[in-house]
Amino acid sequence: MSERIATEATENFATESTARMSPHGMLFVASNVDAADEADFNQWYDREHVEERARIEGFISAARYEAVQGGPKYLGLYRTGSLSAFTSAAYKAAFRRQTPWSVANLDRMRQPMRRVSEVAASVGQGSGSWLAVLPLAQPEDPLALVDQIAEVGGELSAQAGFVQSYLLMPDAELSQPLPRESLADRQLLPILVIESSAETASALALREAAKRLDALPQQAARYILKWKLFAKELV
Template structure:
C-alpha cells in the first residue's frame, strides 16, 4: 500500500524587532536546509491575510517516514547559531507533523485557507463539499492534514500544556476573494475555524537538484 505524503506545518508570530532577521533566516537558510533533507519534496512560505499567526511554513514529504529518518534527526544536531536564535524567538508557535489525504484537485494557488476541523472529520461531508466546489472559478485544490501526535513534538517556545491535534483542511485558490468565500462555505459545512494566508514563495527538491 502506498504511504501517504506527509507535511510539516509550522505557524508562528514574531516580534517586530526580530522580524527582519527572522525572514532573512527563513528565506536564506531554513527552507533550503529542510528541503535538502532526504524525503522532503518542497518548502512553502505563507503570510497571514487574516490569521492568528502571521507566518506559516509548509514542508511536504514523500511520506511520514521522512520525519523518523536518520537524515531528519541529524538536521537537529547541526542547528546553526542563526537557527537556534530564531527558533527561540518564535511567539506562540505551532508545529504539527501530518499525513496528507483526500487530495482533491491539483496545483497551488496564490491564496490558502487553513480550516481547523474542531469536531474531527466527517469524510462523507468532506467528499460532498469537495465535489460541490470543483467547478467553482478560482478553486484550485484541497487536501486534508491529519496530525500525528507522536511526531508533532513542540517547538522550543510552544506551549506543551494544551496542544489539540485537530485535522486541518488546506484550501488553495487563485485569488483572495474566492479563497475567503469558499473557506466560509467550508467552515459552515464542516464546522471549522478559518485562517487565511497568501503565498510568499516556494522551493522544491527539483529546483535544488538543478542548482
C-alpha cells in the same frame, strides 16, 4: 508458477502498491514573531531555512506564507513523500546540525504551532497563491471525516479559482512541540487546507467549507504565498 511463488509475487505486488499509494506527509509550522525580530527572522527563512528543509531526503517542497486574516502571522508548509521522512536519519541529522542562526530564530517564535500530519482527502492539483486554513473538531470517526472532506473538496472544485484542498491529520507521536509552544491547551486537531488562485476565491471557499463542516470561521486564517521551493529545483 508454483502456488508458493504465486503467493509471494502477489504479496510483493501488494506491498509495492501500498508503498506507492502511501499518503504524503506535511509539516505545518505557524508562529508569530516580535516586530523587532521580523527582519532577521524573514531573512533566515528566505536565505537558509526553506532550502535547508527542502534538501532533506524525502522532502518534496517547502513553502512560506504570511497571514492576511487571522493568524499566526507566519506559516511554513513542508510536503514529504510520506510520514517516514520525519523519522529518517536525514531528518534527525538536520536537527543535530542546526546553525546558530536557526537556533536564534527558532527561539524567536511566539505562540508557535508544529504539526506533522498525513495528507488525506486531496482534491485538485497544483499550488495556489492564496491559502485558507480551517481547524476542525476532533472527529469521532476519522475515516468518516476524510470522506466528508473529500466530498467538500469536490464541491469546492467547481468554483472559479479553486486549485486544491486537503485534510491534515496530525500524528501525535511525530508532532513534537516547538521550544516555546504552550502545552496547556495544546490540541492536535485536523486541519482543512484550501489553495486558491485569487483572494476572493479563497474567502468564498473558506466560508463555504466552514458552513458545510459546521466549523467556526473565526478560528480560521487565510494566507498569501511568499515563495515556494521544490526539492527537484535544487542543484
